Amino acid sequence: MDKVELASPPQDGITRVAFAPASNDLLASSWDKTVRLYDTDANAMRHRFNLAAPVLDVAFAGNNSAVWLDLTTGQARTVGAHESGVRCVNYHAESGMYSVILHSDPLRMLLSGSWDSTVGIWDPRTNTRTGVLTQPSKIYAMTLAGNMLVVGTASRNVWIWDVRNTQQPFARRESNLKYQTRAIAPMPNGDGYVMSSIEGRVAVEYIEESKQAQKFAFKCHRHKDEQGQEVIHPVNALAFHPGYGTFATGGSDGFVNTWDGGNRKRLYQFQCYETSIASLAFSHDGSKLAVAASYLMEQGPKDHPADAIHIRTVQDKHVKPKEKK
Structure with a gap:
């Protein structure tokens, strides 16, 4: 079966899905004040963590706190707090980087991006804040590209920090x-990142100044209506395939596309989902793609029964770059 819908889905909008670094376990956060851990092979929910407020990102709660969830004991504890909502979270380890915070190994560095215009640096083993990175404005998206922390804020600012030396950006x-940044995702090799906006565009960017000539942007997630007018949708979700280095985009049009950035071509478009795409994640080996289909309030408050998490089996035709002719 090339697609399954996970049982026991969140009961409200889904904000993030993330695969574990070395298994097919999947985390999902939601506005229903829960984080859920799924065994995607068995299509079973292993844990549900009930928190005090809506969860904006995996392991982060909307009560301005960074929360550490122990998958072995099923217990949650607060690592630290910001003055406003925590929007983004990343984990940096000496052996690599992960966007998944719910991990049973000791952490080296926990990074939390907040609407208070700061990134907090935490040691979750001691619940100690070891640093603060002040940003130019409210943080909307954040990712780690190798040792580089890429922070997208309001007013279209993008600040890049070397986590080994945080004295200045x-x-x-x-x-x-x-237009406003909606998502950022790192290239698997750490050379750069892709970022998306609310206006149906994606930019492919590079960290080093010497590679800036290679950057480009393109239009996507838009269509013509019955009157021939172009309808443009936000690009809410980005995810790189770990093996091929191609990437997927998910938009409020309900479509998931995959792209070959090197050849600047679209590889594949999956059939339309019933609602917006809120988050995407490839499994560690690239064999699965988690798709969080979730209404994102584009049309104001209304019932959204189509919210669900789908697990797709990834084939080469979906993600493998085509040879240049």
């Missing part, structure tokens, strides 16, 4: 996109 840039 490595680079201060303006987004190549004209």
Whole structure:
């Protein structure tokens, strides 16, 4: 079966899905104040963590706190707090980087991006904040590309920090996109990142100044209506395939597309989902793609029974780059 819908889904909008670094376990956070851990092979929920407020990102609660969830004991504890909602979270370890915070091994560095315009650096073993990175404005998206922390904020600012030396930003840039940043995802090799906006565009960017000539942006997730007018949708979700380095985009049009950035071509478009795509995640070996289909309030408050998490089996035709002719 090439697609399954996970049982026991969140009971409200889904904010994030993330695969574990070395298994097919999947985490899902939601506005229903829960984080759920799924065994995607067995299509079973292993744990449900009930928190005090809506969960905006995996392991982060909307009560301005960074929360550490122990998958062995099923217990949750607060690592630290911001002055406003925590929007993003990343985990940096000496052996690599993960966006998944729910992990049973000791952490080296926990990074939390907040609407209070700061990134907190935490040692979750001691619940100690070891640093604060002040950003130019409210944080909307954040990711780790190797040792580089890429932070997308309001006013189209993109600040890049080397987590090994945080005395000042490595680079201060303006987004190549004209509208508000919606998502950022790192290239598997750490050379750069892709970022998306609310206006149906994606930019492929590089960390080093020497590679800036290679950057580009393109239009996506848009269509013509019955009157021939172009309808443009936010690009809410980005995820790189760990093996091929191609990436997927998910939009409020309900479509998931995969792209070959090297050849600047779309590889595949999956059939339309019933509602917006809120989050995407490839499994560690690239064999699965988790798709969080979730209404994102584009049309105001209304019932959204179509919210669900789908697990797709990934084939080469979906993600393998085509040879240049």
